[in-house]
Amino acid sequence: MKSSLRGYIASTFILGGILLSSIALADQIKVNVNGMVCGFCAQGIKKKLEKTGLVDKIKVDLESKIVSFSTLPGKEFNDEAITKLITDAGYTVVKITKEKP
Ligand SMILES: [Cu+2]
DSSP: OHHHHHHHHHHHHHHHHHHHHHTOOOOEEEEEEESOOSHHHHHHHHHHHHHHTSEEEEEEETTTTEEEEEEOTTOOOOHHHHHHHHHHTTOEEEEEEEEOO
16 A cells, blocks of 8 residues: 555656656757858858757857757757757857756
8 A cells, every 4th residue: 555655656746747847948048159150150050950840049149159049848959969960060069058938
């Protein structure tokens, strides 16, 4: 009886965790990128990000060298994947900042 109750409580927590993470708010992500010098760089990065289908509200600021976007609800775009995408495009990731809005 006791162990089944414990199991019930544990599964409730797990289920709650899954539900919470699926309705989690989108991440606001800022990436400091080196190597972007013109509008073509900006467009190229923007297009690659759009292609992932994971993000929206993509902005590329050449002056501050910051690429910012937010993840779509329920989508996860981790630092490794972000770094790979930018690096493969020929630029260098300096820093990634994530914040919940
Ligand atoms: Cu360029």
